[in-house]
Amino acid sequence: TQYHWQLQLLQLVLLHTAWVVGSGQVRYSVPEESKHGTFVGRLAQDLGLEVAELVSRMFRMVSKRRRDYFEVNLQNGVLFVNSRVDREELCGQSPLCAIDLEVIVDNPLRIFHVEVEIQDINDNAPVFPVHELQLFISESRLPGSRFPLEGSSDADIGTNSLLTYKLSANEYFTLDVQMRNDHNKLAALVLKKALDREENPVHIALLTVTDGGKPELTGTVQLVITVLDANDNAPVFNQSVYEVTVLENTANGTLVIKLNATDLDEGNNKNISYLFGNFVPPIVRAAFNLNSNTGEIRVKGDLDYEHVHLYDIQVEARDKGHQPMTGQCSVLLHVLDMNDNAPELAVTSLALPVREDAPPGTVVALVSVSDRDSGDNGKVTCSIPPNLPFQLVSTFKNYHSLVLAEAVDRERVSEYKILVTARDEGAPSLSASSSILVPIADVNDNAPAFPQPVYTVFVKENNPPGAHLFSVSASDPDLRENALVSYSVVERSVGEQQPLSSYISVHSESGHIYALQPFDYEELQVLQFQVSASDAGFPALCGNVTVQLFVLDENDNAPAVSPPGSGRGSPGPELVPLSAGAGHVVGKIRAVDADSGYNAWLRYEVQEPGAAGPFRVGVYSGEISATRALEETDGPSQRLVILVRDHGEPALSATATVSLSLVESPQAVKWDSRQRGGSEGSLVDMNVSLMIAICSVSGLFVLVIVVYVGLRCHPGPEVMCGPGKATVVCSSEVGSWSYSQRQSRNLCVGEGTAKNDLMVFSPNFPNSAEKSGTMKEQELAPNSTGQVSFMHLFYMYYVFKYF
Known part of the structure; x- marks a missing residue:
């Protein structure tokens, strides 16, 4: 029902409020080792709870420890000790030891955090690791000699762990206690007077240690001091700490250092053997070998600066006396870094392939480099070969971007194999390389091109319809559809407004040009048109070529x-x-x-x-x-x-x-x-006139020769197409000179004079399209260069002579 839902909603609101408001914390403290029932605190009163409501509100306490060290009396709300609490067992040497409790009540739900601090009491006496400590001291040791003692330990903390050492009365030894950096005390026996083994070979002393607790607790250890005869000098190194350096990757067997310890004793007590200290870690024993006789430390394993760069080697020198004596030294061995790690390259391609119209600055790939060495050996520079349209740009530490530096042309270079080289600054320098294959994607940036601007085609007249005349071919250096070429004829009118497509056609794929009808030389001598080649790119590009088709005459007309x-x-x-x-x-x-x-x-x-x-x-x-x-x-x-x-x-x-x-x-x-011309008198008059004309023409001929020579020595103008209907004659089986009835000359010969047959040849010069601009069919005239040919001059002279 609606009332039931409202009630549940109200409970949720109250639960949330109780959870927020009830989040408090109460702290108590209690000494460790307190007996069961020891009062800790009035928990219900301190939390603000009514004692009478503890049961109805389902009061309960939860400890985060496994054991229930504390309990609450629900009758009075008092927190008391339920079981024995040992602070050392619970927290060890931690200066702060506390047990966290959570108190939960319902109606409304509230949670309280209670912290009970366990206070340390002096319940642990100082202890030594052994009950009896054996010491061997040579009789030859001088007064003032120190003999370190193993210290004791106290499980308590604070004042309860402050230790005081005391040595029983002894005329030969006294106790010297020094404070270390970690606030611990080091105890050592100090020889007050020389020992005499024959007088007293063994000395017994009692070392007592007292802590600072109330009441004080003590611990003892019995010192059994055996006086050694003769070998009263321990081996001594010439220095306590040796510092040496060695290069990493040093070959096995390489000498690192030769240690030398001396012993003032004689005989067997003077002979020394060298050995690693008991606390030398296995990593040192695996990397180095110590010769026990010579004291030489040599490389045994691989030294890697990137793995370990400092070795602290403890070495002991022990003599071979009956009661051996030892001396210690430390060897600090520094491993020097060598350039033994080549740079590492990682290349991530981003924009491949690269379009050939990509703008400069386009990011092609990311290059990351790293080097495990340090110092200059770990400094890496990246480079690519010169004369490439790419460059490396440093983005941030150890990262570079390979970017396009200039425009690329796929038709010139279709792909680039870029060798990225990373080189460190070590000596000698190490390098690593990685190849990046950068293909260039094609765009339609090249129009189809013909191998020549003009094609000249010769075809005999009366050809059959559909005959193959010629083939044009254009090439496009692009790829795929951008290089797919199709051919077409640029439409225009021919002659009397007839379309060009009625004469010829071109195959769109092969470029073959076909004749659609027979050609008649007497009607059409030259047919000039353009063929267009278009690719299939978007947008499409095209190129044109001019085709000059010359119709060759056949002997198909009788006189x-x-x-x-x-x-x-x-x-x-x-x-x-x-x-x-x-x-x-x-x-x-x-x-x-x-x-x-x-x-x-x-x-x-x-x-x-x-x-x-x-x-x-x-x-x-x-x-x-x-x-x-x-x-x-x-x-x-x-x-x-x-x-x-x-x-x-x-x-x-x-x-x-x-x-x-x-x-x-x-x-x-x-x-x-x-x-x-009529009568004999008229003929005589005409001959006189002809004589005058011949003289005039002869003089004119000489003048023309001079002009001709001058024109030959001076570059002539471009060959232009002259107006009028002319006959175009091209090289064929009849030679380069031919006769046309359109250039016939009428010869009139006077009566009574000797006549000779004359055949005149006129040179023909077909004009090229590039010199004449636009060439119309039937407009090419022989000898239209504007210069006077020698054959024409000879012809003029010959005509006037016979006139």
Whole structure:
């Protein structure tokens, strides 16, 4: 019920209050060895408890000792001794001896702490370790000699343990008592007069010790002093304390010190043997060996400064007399530290691997060092090799941080093996090393790169669709997806706004470039585009390369012949005057070839040379001329079949049929007059003009030669792309000089002069993309460097000469 819960809560509150308030302490004192029932104190009254309530409140007392030394009378609340209390048994030599009691009462619960101090009484007499003490004193000992006695002990404390020694009356000995630093007394017999063994070989004395208690208690020991004959001199060391030093790790058998004691006796009483004292610890016996005959102390075990750095060795010198005598000395042996402990390294990696874009100051690892040696031998310095992008920074004692000192590049060094060396300052110095492998994590900081900025590709026209043209390859020094390269073509328009993707495509993974359609040299000579290589990093990086694709001409166009009369309006036979002499041009075959180079270089010849009669055709000019003066016997007409053939492989050809009619009247030869400029007078005027022109051109030629030489000695400008539609010719099987119908020259030859066939070659210089900036297809012009080539000068001179 609710009342029951409230009651329990109230009890808990009262219990807590009683626990806090009842925490008091009462102190009593009682002498040890008190009898049963001895009054100690009025406990109930001193604790503020009602005697009548002790039983109802369940009064009880708990002792922390195993025995119940005290009890409480519940009728009167008096604390009394229940059993015998021996302070020496309970607390030994402790100056403070007390028994703790806890008193507990209920309703409300209270706990009291009671402390009963046990007072010492003089219930222990001084005692000696033996009842009879044997002393052997040589008769030769001089008066004033001291003979230490073993002291007595008293189990009591305080004044009860203060001891006083007294020697029974004796004419030979007296007692000397001295106070030690620990307030204990040392008793010694002092010889008052020389002993004579023959007169009195044994002396008996009683040593009595009295404590300071009330009443006094005493203890006795009988001293039996035997007088020894002859050997009245004990061995004596030249000094009582020897201090020596020895290095740790000294080899076994190394001499530490040679002790020397002397004995003034003679014979066997003078012979001395050396031995360790009875209280020398085992650690000394394990580390050193004492030669009993020579007194040499040599190293026997391992000396380790880090384990023991000071040995206190008690050595006795005992003579070999009938009643041996001994002398003592102490050897304080200091072990000197050597640098025999190498530093110890502990490396804790924190941030591995290190990203190559990590900022300087990034903590890579923690290095802790320690050295068990001391002094300079324990001072340790840490270092790493130089010329590394890392450095060690001291954080606090014996701890260092390995931090990034400068930026790292995984593509240059993918990982660093850092040798951390810890070296102490000992002599010789000791060191320890530990390797830290620091891998560098890749970030996408390198764009794909092509091995060259421009690729030049040559492909013959009429290639099949889908043909593999070329392969580009870009490399990325990054790793994994950062180095995964994909290729694409940078889209642009070609020619009449046709997209580049209609001509070529590139495989995204392999970089293979394919032709999507056949190329036609007569329509497209140069196709320049860019290929982009992108990696798969985030963000993605890319690089571009320019590809110049040159289409090579094939002999796929046959020569096309224009009819001889096509220029006069209507075709018809050629009229040849009978007065025409040798070399007279009677007509001209005009033919063109859509190809270029050798494929467009045309050759003219009569198909049936035997049927040509007095005529011939220029091999490269196509001019039909008389080989001799015409005669009436040649007939009224001639029919020539002219074969026009290019120089391609295989060669293509076309034929043209020319009809020649011989006439007697010069006025009838209208076409020929028009072709050569009209009348004979006009021709004479033209020859005069030509002579003047030739002289002018000759002078101009000399001037051009001088200018040309000057230009050759001066560096020319970059090759730029010139405007206009030009034919690009690259090195191929036809050589580096080729002929193009787009650069044909019309040669007009005056009547009656000797004619020679002329074939002109023009040099071609394809411009590079890096010099011309942007190169558009079909814009590369031969000899577009801005300099006058020697072949052009020769060509100009040749033309003007024949004009």
